[in-house]
Amino acid sequence: MNPWAVYALSGVAMFSVGLVGLFSHEHPVKRILASNIAGSGVLLVLVALARREPTGAPDPVPHALVLTGIVVSVSATALGVALARRIARIDATAKAESTGASDPEAGGGSA
Amino acid sequence: MTAALLDACLALCLPLLAWLVLRTESLSQSVVLFVAMGLLSALAWARLDAPDISLVEAAVGTGLTGALLMHTLSWTDERPPDVAARARHRPWAVVAMAALTGMLGWAVLSLPSDDPGLTREVDAHLAESGVEHPVTAVLLNYRGYDTLLEIAVLLVAVLGARAVNPRSERTTPEPSRDPLTGELFRMMTPALLLVAGYLVWVGEHGPGGAFQAGAILAGGGVVALLTTRLGTPRMSSWRVRWALLTGPLLFIGAAVAPLFSGRALLEYREAQAGTVIFVVELALTVSIAMVLWMFFPGMRPARAERSGKEPS
Amino acid sequence: MSLWDGVCAVFMVAGAFFCLAGTVGVLRFPDVYCRLHALTKVDNLGLGLVVVGLALQSGSWATALELLLVWLFVLISSAFTCQLIARAALRRGAAPWTGRREP
Amino acid sequence: MPELRMALAFFLLLNILAGLVRVVRGPTLTDRFIVAQLFGTTGVGVLVLLAADPGQAALRDVALVFALLAPVTVVAFVRFAVGSGPSPEQERR
Incomplete structure (x- = not known):
């Protein structure tokens, strides 16, 4: 079991944990964390495959891909969090309006 | 022999920690576990001979993701988990995870284990x-096109994050003249600027570059934001817009310039390639730092309205 | 130069021991404030000894200085970490341990 | 000597795993965060030990970045998270 295989399996396990976690949680931030975990699992598999040549330098091309991948996944997380925050605020105002307004039809007021 | 033990132990506890992150009910615990997992993955990159990626993971993981997720704790409501439903799903989740790991693991392990990859080609044209x-x-020469599009992706993401978070609803935090965090900001800023400059320079002949330096500057920006030394960069100010655009515009300029002298897109002249890449990398550092910094929205002090006293 | 390597080995093993002491401290101490001491004081000493062991062995002044710089930054950030978390915990009312045996 | 360094790096990694116990069991949110910081410092130790191998000098820059950016998460934690997690009394029950 050479080292790259160990890390590749670990990446695969992280990906499956993240993917299953993505479907078994309703909380938006939890799902963002799950998709982040799945993403870093895939990146781990990529870099593990780049290290298959035991001697000499590892393959730089997957390294460049994974490097930009990490920065893009952070910006995706930040965008996801901003969207989740916006949805939470809309739900809060919608709930406040529906409890505040006595007549029923005002419930679905636009945010 | 202990190296194999170290690798096995690290490779085992990464998915374990990932599972812990998603298993704990309360959000605040899973955020802290997620920060710890980012740290261990930086060690995994180091063990896989990928110092560049370990550097980016460290700069982005500890600098931004941790602070951003901590910020989410201040506005999310800890929804009470319906433990019954969760308990029903639990066995199915474990079965699904095991099956997925098994299938994908077999697929990955059946790949040829002596594939040299593109190392020779890259070194031939280095x-x-x-x-x-x-x-x-x-990053910047062979696959420059990829990095150019990736900078555009970052720009779109920050425009989206800011559009969704309009300034009218963003309350500015009151200036908390807290001597402790003020001192921290005063001591950290010179060190951050120095290390960021060092990383941009070292990127030319060692692990480093625009992404790592930009992430470190953004981390400093977040500290400045949290210690209310600087307000959130407003999208309306022209300085912020020019800072955002220097990277992409300069990169596009460097990419298009060879077309005028009869060469293909992004085909730098060999003599000036080094300087062109360095200038583009400097501009990218400014843009990436500004993009990652603006992801951090204007904050409301978590406790201020509820208990009416300054929480700092 | 086995004596020189021996000295470096002693430093590094002592450093690892103090890291162990710090971890055990964080695990076993009864309340937040004691654990903060274990985290920021003991662990830093462990790291410092490891850094000194490595610096002596590195054979080049640049590497030794860079290692000491890393340790200096860890010291600075630990000082702030300890104070900030302790003040936040106190403000949130985490009761300090008063010596009674926990039930 | 390289063998000793690798053994110590493995030993520190075992420390990090032992810290996982407190992360799972830790009563309050602050305890969990303290262990996350412990991972940070011990992680710097592991990186510095690994950086002494030939050709791995860049790992010292990684350790430097870790040491530099550690306060960012702490300031964010103190400012946001301390007020939101379940308060110590609730958790101790």
Whole structure:
């Protein structure tokens, strides 16, 4: 079991944990964390495959891909969090309006 | 022999920690576990001979993701988990995870284990790329097109994050003249600027570059934001817009310039390749730092309205 | 030069021991404030000894200085970490341990 | 000597795993965060030990970045998270 295989399996396990976690949680931030975990699992598999040549330098091309991948996944997380925050605020105002307004039809007021 | 033990132990506890992150009910615990997992994955990159990626993971993981997720704790409501439903799903989740791991693991392990990859090709043309470090050469010369589009992706993401978070609803935090965090900001800023400059310079012949330096500057920006030394960068100010646009515009300019002298897109002249890459990398550092910094929205002090006293 | 390597080995093993002491401290101490001491004081000493062991062995002044710089930054950030978390915990009312045996 | 360094790096990694116990069991949110910081410092130790191998000098820059950016998460934690997690009394029950 050479080292790259160990890390590749670990990446695969992280990906499956993240993917299953993505479907078994309703909380938006939890799902963002799950998709982040799945993403870093895939990146781990990529870099593990780049290290298959035991001697000499590892393959730089997957390294460049994974490097930009990490920065893009952070910006995706930040965008996801901003969207989740916006949805939470809309739900809060919608709930406040529906409890505040006595007549029923005002419930679905636009945010 | 202990190296194999170290690798096995690290490779085992990464998915374990990932599972812990998603298993704990309360959000605040899973955020802290997630920060710890980012740290361990930086060690995994180090063990896989990928210092560039370990550097980016460290700069982005501890600098931004941790602070951003801590910020989410201040506005999310800890929804009470319906433990009954969760308990029903639990066995199915474990079965699904095991099956997925098994299938994908078999697929990955059946790949040829002696594939040399593209190392020889990259090293063959390294002399013409203008830099000595292969990863920087791939990032900014061989696959420059990829990095150019990736900067556009970052720009779109920050425009989206800011559009969704309109300034009218963003309350500015009251200036908390707290001597402790003020001192922290005063001591950290010179060190951050120095290390960021060092990383941009070292990117030419060693692990480093625009992404790592930009993430570190953004981390400093977040501290400045949290210690209310600086307000949130407003999208309306022209300085912020120019800072955002210097990277992409300069990169596009450097990419299009060879077209006028009869060469293909992004085909730098060999003599100036090194300087062109360095200038583009400097501009990218400014843009990436500004993008990652603006992801951090204007904050409301978590406790201020509820208990009416300054929480700092 | 086995004596020189021996000295470096002693430093590094002592450093690892103090890291162990710090971890055990964080695990076993009864309340937040004691654990903060274990985290920021003991662990830093462990790291410092490891850094000194490595610096002596590195054979080049630049490497030794860079290692000491890393340790200096860890010291600075630990000082702030300890104070900030302790003040936040106190403000949130985490009761300090008063010596009674926990039930 | 390289063998000793690798053994110590493995030993520190075992420390990090032992810290996982407190992360799972830790009563309050602050305890969990303290262990996350412990991972940070011990992680710097592991990186510095690994950086002494030939050709791995860049790992010292990684350790430097870790040491520099550690306060960012702490300031964010103190400012946001301390007020939101379940308060110590609730958790101790």
